[in-house]
Amino acid sequence: MIRSAQVIAGMLRHGGYGTLRWRLSERFQVVSGAGGNLLEFPYDWRLDNRISAEALGEFVAERLHNWRAATGYAEARVILLAHSMGGLVARYWLEVLGGRDQCRILVTFGTPHRGAVKTLGWLADGPGALRRSLRPLIRSLPSVHQLLPMYPAVCHAGEWYRPAEAPVLPGIDPERARDGLVFLREITYAVDRQHGAPSYQHMTLAGTFQRTWQSAEVVPADPGGETLRLLRSPAPGSTHWLGEPALHGDGTVPLASAVPVEQSLDFQGTIGAGRHGSLPSHERLTREMLGRLTFTQAHGLEELRGEPDESADPLDAVPACGLTLEVAYEYAHGEPVLADVTPAGAEAPEGVRAMVEQLAEEGVPQGQGGLATREADVVPDGDGWALLARDLAPGLYRMTVAPCGVGPRPDPVSEVFRVTGPFSAGGPADGVLASEAP
Numbered sequence: 001m002i003r004s005a006q007v008i009a010g011m012l013r014h015g016g017y018g019t020l021r022w023r024l025s026e027r028f029q030v031v032s033g034a035g036g037n038l039l040e041f042p043y044d045w046r047l048d049n050r051i052s053a054e055a056l057g058e059f060v061a062e063r064l065h066n067w068r069a070a071t072g073y074a075e076a077r078v079i080l081l082a083h084s085m086g087g088l089v090a091r092y093w094l095e096v097l098g099g100r101d102q103c104r105i106l107v108t109f110g111t112p113h114r115g116a117v118k119t120l121g122w123l124a125d126g127p128g129a130l131r132r133s134l135r136p137l138i139r140s141l142p143s144v145h146q147l148l149p150m151y152p153a154v155c156h157a158g159e160w161y162r163p164a165e166a167p168v169l170p171g172i173d174p175e176r177a178r179d180g181l182v183f184l185r186e187i188t189y190a191v192d193r194q195h196g197a198p199s200y201q202h203m204t205l206a207g208t209f210q211r212t213w214q215s216a217e218v219v220p221a222d223p224g225g226e227t228l229r230l231l232r233s234p235a236p237g238s239t240h241w242l243g244e245p246a247l248h249g250d251g252t253v254p255l256a257s258a259v260p261v262e263q264s265l266d267f268q269g270t271i272g273a274g275r276h277g278s279l280p281s282h283e284r285l286t287r288e289m290l291g292r293l294t295f296t297q298a299h300g301l302e303e304l305r306g307e308p309d310e311s312a313d314p315l316d317a318v319p320a321c322g323l324t325l326e327v328a329y330e331y332a333h334g335e336p337v338l339a340d341v342t343p344a345g346a347e348a349p350e351g352v353r354a355m356v357e358q359l360a361e362e363g364v365p366q367g368q369g370g371l372a373t374r375e376a377d378v379v380p381d382g383d384g385w386a387l388l389a390r391d392l393a394p395g396l397y398r399m400t401v402a403p404c405g406v407g408p409r410p411d412p413v414s415e416v417f418r419v420t421g422p423f424s425a426g427g428p429a430d431g432v433l434a435s436e437a438p
Contacts, residue, residue, distance in 0.1 A: 007329055007396060007418040012277075015398070015416055019281035020081065027290050028297075035070065039063055045085060048142040049183065053092035057099050064102060077104040077200075079293065083280050084253075085147065087111025088187070091260075094200065095190035103200040105296060107289055109279040110207055110250050114257040115149035115184060117213040117230060120163060123148075124171040124228040139173060145180035149257070150188075153235050154228075155217040160235050168218050170226050188261045203292060204269030205285045206258035207276060209322030209344040209413075212249025247324055247344045252276035273322025273344070273411045284411050321345030322410045323352065324384075325401055330418045333394050337376070337419070341401050342384030343410075350405030354378055354387045359396045359416070392419045 006014045021038070024030060030038035041059050043052040060078050068076050080103060082090040087108035093099040094106065112119075122138055123145070138144055152160040156168055163169060164181035214234040221227040234245045234254075248255040253276060259267060270289075274282045327339035341352055354376040376389040376399070387401070397419065402412035 015278040083109040119147040145176040207250025207274035209273040210251035250276040337389040339387040349403035
């Protein structure tokens with residue numbers, strides 16, 4: 001379980017779950033520990049997600065039985081909060097393995113319900129600066145193949161294919177790709193079979209306005225053969241929701257993929273400008289989630305009735321404007337920390353402020369006291385702003401950008417990065433990325 005912020009060059013950038021846990025403890029009467037009602041379920045992300053889903057079912061069955069026995073509340077059910085791949089693990093248990101009658105609410109943060117194009121880059125070329133050493137490992141993991149898009153996202157010879165059905169997919173095992181598609185389809189088919197049956201509530205929290213890979217094409221490689229090239233432009237027929245298609249997503253998961261298939265015309269969630277690894281600590285998204293969770297704990301509301309709401313369209317949930325933040329995974333000590341912010345959507349704020357917070361190496365909840373906080377320089381740059389912070393000591397940092405001045409007030413957006421060893425005048429140190437990897 002990632003409790004604190006973590007950065008691994010080109011592979012992982014995560015804000016941690018400490019903030020989410022703290023906010024839950026502040027809002028509700030929770031008891032931690034084996035006999036409590038606020039539990040963590042860490043799982044091995046390298047395994048087939050089916051295996052993790054079975055383990056989740058066993059974990060919930062035991063803890064829920066103990067909680068019902070301890071409280072005398074036989075109707076108690078579980079509330080699941082799941083981020084990214086964890087949402088697929090939870091959905092497989094609920095829908096395919098029959099756990100839905102034990103669940104009251106599922107909340108998914110940035111879960112790739114329909115897969116993520118970024119996975120193609122990981123499998124074809126390896127993750128970021130560690131691609132050469134990690135490529136064989138990544139290609140051996142069934143869980144990673146279960147993140148491949150289930151929709152036509154790969155162009156080959158002018159035709160569009162699902163990754164599992166493409167005639168050529170350089171560097172990707174076709175059998176594992178086909179199993180990944182089967183995994184996602186097992187979930188959607190199980191949902192279809194359960195139509196009309198008593199169910200749990202599924203609240204979807206998704207990030208957008210961050211540059212996100214939308215499709216891929218097979219192109220000639222040098223000196224020969226073929227390779228995959230990731231694209232910001234969507235495949236034909238993909239939904240064009242708002243503004244520039246490249247900004248439809250959280251930097252990892254395309255926005256359309258963060259919406260479960262069954263919610264395509266009846267969206268049950270909230271969308272905010274935010275990056276994938278920071279969604280569990282996103283202030284507005286988690287505030288709205290806590291409000292809805294609080295509402296579900298009320299009793300007697302069935303006595304108050306009114307006309308039902310119309311079906312919700314995901315387009316209606318997209319905020320009118322947002323901020324796009326691009327910051328590298330790592331910077332060398334002594335190297336200026338440069339980042340870019342651009343407005344997205346129909347309107348733009350008058351200006352922005354950027355705060356850089358140093359985090360304890362074990363991490364601390366956002367807003368609950370880092371080691372030090374300083375303001376970065378903000379310089380207008382074209383349609384957006386360039387951010388500059390100098391003389392940062394080696395360590396882990398969180399950069400948060402918020403609107404200022406008159407005009408629209410889009411959500412603040414944040415991302416974590418690391419300052420590493422000495423800076424060489426000849427260029428970045430080994431393993432330091434100049435920009436975010438695919």
